[in-house]
Amino acid sequence: MPELPEVEQVRRSLRPHLVGRVIRGVEIRRPGFIAGTDRPTPADLLAGDRVVAIERVGKFLAAVGASGRAVQLHLGMTGRFIVRASVEDLAGIEHVHVVWKVEEPASGAREVVGFCDPRRFGEVRPCASADALREAWSRLGPDALTITPETLGPRLRPGRRAIKAALLDQRVLAGVGNIYADEALFDARLGPRRHAGGLSGPEIARLCGAIRSVLASAIDAGGSTLRDFVDADGAEGSYRDRHKVYGRGGETCVVCGGVLRSGLIAQRTSVWCPVCQQRPGGGGRARGRGAMP
DNA sequence: CGGTACGCCTGAAGGC
DNA sequence: TGCCTTCAGGCGTACC
Numbered sequence: 001m002p003e004l005p006e007v008e009q010v011r012r013s014l015r016p017h018l019v020g021r022v023i024r025g026v027e028i029r030r031p032g033f034i035a036g037t038d039r040p041t042p043a044d045l046l047a048g049d050r051v052v053a054i055e056r057v058g059k060f061l062a063a064v065g066a067s068g069r070a071v072q073l074h075l076g077m078t079g080r081f082i083v084r085a086s087v088e089d090l091a092g093i094e095h096v097h098v099v100w101k102v103e104e105p106a107s108g109a110r111e112v113v114g115f116c117d118p119r120r121f122g123e124v125r126p127c128a129s130a131d132a133l134r135e136a137w138s139r140l141g142p143d144a145l146t147i148t149p150e151t152l153g154p155r156l157r158p159g160r161r162a163i164k165a166a167l168l169d170q171r172v173l174a175g176v177g178n179i180y181a182d183e184a185l186f187d188a189r190l191g192p193r194r195h196a197g198g199l200s201g202p203e204i205a206r207l208c209g210a211i212r213s214v215l216a217s218a219i220d221a222g223g224s225t226l227r228d229f230v231d232a233d234g235a236e237g238s239y240r241d242r243h244k245v246y247g248r249g250g251e252t253c254v255v256c257g258g259v260l261r262s263g264l265i266a267q268r269t270s271v272w273c274p275v276c277q278q279r280p281g282g283g284g285r286a287r288g289r290g291a292m293p
Numbered sequence: 294c295g296g297t298a299c300g301c302c303t304g305a306a307g308g309c
Numbered sequence: 310t311g312c313c314t315t316c317a318g319g320c321g322t323a324c325c
Contacts (some may be wrong), residue, residue, distance in 0.1 A: 002319095059319080077318055078303075095303085119302045121319055161295055170320085178318070226317090267297075268318075 002075040004059060004144055004175030005218035006229055006237060010081060011056045013231035017083050017113055018051045018063060018102060024110070027087070027099040033117075034098070035125040044126035045071055045098065050105070057137050058144065058174025062127070069126070070133045076121030081232040082114040090114050098124055113232070144175035145215055149205045156204070159196030163207075165266035166196035176211065178268045179224055179246045184211040186245045191277045192270050217242065245271040 002010070026042035034040035041047075049065030056062075061073040073079075082093060090096055095118040103110050115124060127133040142151055155172045156163070166172050167181040176184070185192050187210035190203060199207065218224060223237030226247075230236055244254050249262025253273040262271045 074319080076302095076320085117302095118304070119318090121302070123320095158294085165295085168319090269316095 002059065002077075002079065002223070002229060003177035003180050004215050005180070005221075005239065006223035006231075007056055007059050007061060007075060007175070008219050009223045009231045009237060010075065011054050011061055013233045013235070014061075014081055014083075014113070015054050017111060017232060018100075019054060020051070021102040021104055021111075022050045023047050023065075023100055024103045025101040027101070028097075029099065030097040033120060033124060035123050037126060040126065045100070045124070051102075056143075058140050058170055059177070060137065060140070060174075062133055062137075064130070064133070068130050069128060070130060072123070072125040072127055072133060072136060073115070074123040074125075076117060076119065076123065078119040079115065079117040079122030080230060082116050082234075083232050084112050084114070086110070087112050094118065095120075140170050140174040141172045142174065144173045144180075144211055147173055147208055147211065149201070149208050152208050153199075153201070153204045156196040156199060159198075161196055162193045162265050163190060163196045163199065164192035164268070164270055167211075168266055168268065173211075175215070178270075179243070180211070180214055180218065181268075182246045182271055183244060184214045186272060186277060187214055189277055191274075191279075192265050192272050194279075245273065247271070 023046045026045040026047045028034060028040055031040055037044060046063060046065045046069060049067050049069060051063050052066050053064045054061060055064060059074060062070045064070045082090065084090055087099060090099065090112065093116060096114040096116045098115045100113045102113060127136065141155060152173060156166055159166055164181055164185060167176045188207040190207060218239040221237055221239035222235060223229060224239040225236035226240060245260055248260050249271045251260055253260055253276060256273065256275045258273060258275045260271050261274050262269060
């Protein structure tokens with residue numbers, strides 16, 4: 001399930017296949033998959049344009065054309081890009097909803113880039129201008145790789161909701177999903193049910209550092225492949241091997257050897273260590289003393 | 294405000 | 310073996 005590290009890995013692997021190249025044509029195989037318009041045209045999806053950048057904020061990608069048009073892309077749960085030499089090479093691959101036919105202007109070399117998404121939780125959304133893209137992204141919080149205690153702290157208040165729920169809210173910060181929320185909270189030694197607005201300054205600083213280091217390490221590892229995540233070149237990520245809590249409910253904590261607990265928080269399966277992620281001297285939950293400002 | 298539930302989807306995995 | 314149920318979850322939305 002692509003979160004920031006996986007999306008960044010996709011961005012990096014997709015870039016050489018698209019940036020600097022011209023879109024010679026777009027095959028819209030499932031028009032209903034294209035967001036924001038009933039009858040999408042190839043021109044909506046950068047046909048005739050030259051791609052100048054692949055941008056990312058949080059879990060969103062955007063291919064930006066020289067004309068200023070853009071296409072916003074979200075991988076949802078199972079979205080992936082498939083690069084092949086020609087459309088014939090995509091035959092037999094199910095759930096390919098859009099195919100971009102690209103050409104390298106200098107050499108005339110061609111490739112096709114397909115967007116495949118079995119579950120269709122992903123999104124391909126045309127943006128008529130850079131402003132439209134900026135507007136769409138303005139609702140997102142700061143990219144999780146850029147947060148500081150100064151930018152994150154105020155966004156957690158006022159907050160009686162669980163810190164885990166706040167981290168999953170893309171308006172608070174962009175890019176964290178279920179896996180990295182659990183991993184970051186473990187590294188920060190914060191219980192997932194702690195109230196977001198009740199964290200002390202040092203705890204916010206710890207959380208910030210944990211989020212950034214967990215995401216950076218995952219990017220270095222090419223992301224986490226659980227079932228079928230692969231980048232545009234078909235490569236898997238290896239960060240799954242380094243998950244300390246995600247997917248390990250009932251197993252032993254790598255730090256203290258205790259049993260990891262799992263439960264539902266914000267409608268997401270969550271795993272945490274009841275020993276390590278407990279306030280010193282506290283009961284694991286906010287108690288209205290000590291850390292309040 | 295926050296929490297809960299649901300719908301969108303398919304495929305993997307588990308149970309019998 | 311094969312069928313059926315459950316689960317996975319990003320995100321928007323409705324409702325309490």
